[in-house]
Amino acid sequence: MSKLLIEGVSRTFAGVRGGEPVRALQPVDLSVAANDFITILGPSGCGKSTLLRIVAGLEAPSTGSVLLDGKAVTRPGRDRGMVFQSYTLFPWLTVAENIGFGLREQGRPERERNEIVASYVDLVGLKGFENHWPKQLSGGMQQRTAIARALANDPEILLLDEPFGALDNQTRGLMQELLLGIWERRKKTVLFVTHDIEEAIFMASRVIVMSARPGRIKSDVPVDLPHPRHYTLKTSPEFSTLKAQLTEDIRIEAMRTAQAQSA
């Protein structure tokens, strides 16, 4: 049985000031196996973030349904942890308190909370920064905290919406390795949205390519590169072949978007 089942999910936004309704997402079907790392790749505005937000329960689909472990998703919940592109750490909480937020909402006792928080601080390499305010951290450190915060809640699935999109290239590469390393060791079902082709291939066991708006699934590409993956993989011939194929796919869609905008 699949872990996550997306069935006929579409999204139409009401027209602004009596205008035509805007269709952001055509009906999408997707089945995600347990412990799969799936990246959703698409040009900007293709509805990939909308799809992720629907899985998170932050938005309702216009049609279709999302099932996690056979249960319908109706609202956000702690079984679906999320990392956003914008920095969403609670600025009034320290790094440790941020990571422990979900556990506190569950009402877990403080001692247990502290133990779990300490282990995740360790996991994302933030030892020594437990008592810092988010404002005192770099972008990469903030996103590492956000990942730890989502994971500390032990969700069934981890949703990431271009989490490294605002980071510089070097930091982005390190963050990819960090997240992949965690996944390789701990195994978790992951849905990762990105517009970066290299990132999509490097992280994924399966890349879902989405079309230009209104988005639909254009292709579903398995990535059979061996684990553990090292950054040098990005320069290997197998990687390059995949990259060439996906670049072509995305390029067509990006051009469609550009034409739609100029029309």
Place this chain on the structure above:
Amino acid sequence: MLRPLHSVAPGTRTVLGISFFVLFVAFWAWITLGGHVNRIFLADPLSMLKDGWRLLTEDRFWLDILITIWRVFGGFVLASIVAVPIGIAMGAWKPVEAFLEPFVSFARYLPASAFIPLLILWAGIGELEKLLVIFVGSVFQIILIVAVKVGSTRRDLVEAAYTLGATDNGIVKRVIMPANAPEIAETLRLVLGWAWTYVIVAELIGSSSGIGYMIINSQSRLATGQIIFGIMVIGLIGLLSDFAFKALNRWLYPWSLA
């Protein structure tokens, strides 16, 4: 030289800030001591200080100062206790906002000073009336500003909290309230400044104590030195309470400045 938005060194800032005070007092001294205005209408700085000293040592003016401070803080604290929860409720729950916002917006424009005759009829000319003037003048302002601040809570933080399993109740208590606490405190600091205006108006009418009473009393005796001293005292206390409030906010919310 002068470049737009270019910062100024801290030392220079202090010197510049003080020098305007010096210029101001110098100009005042020049027009009064130099005989450019009639002494009856404007006292010079020296006689202002002399009058002030006499007020404090002979007329027990410090009692008036204390009672005015008590009125300001009493009315302000009452208004805050009522207004902050209502403002948070309005900002967090849109039906509450829809219910109260039109009335509060209307009430905000009712001048507190115009209520004084009514309040005297209702509450007499005692302390309660003074507190009520400040309460009426502050409460609607605080409600509205707090409601607006709370209503503009960062949505991404709320969404993040939901995905971490927070309940609606948890969102209000552990996201909306802490996220807006520094801004609410800042609002209160602002409104406290306005409360000083209301208290003097309240003391000008039907009062037998307080800084405002001393001022209106001095008017009939043409004691402009005393009036100016009273005004200066208000300015000074306002400045001090503002500093104290700022320091308190910095201490309570280190994360917002870190």
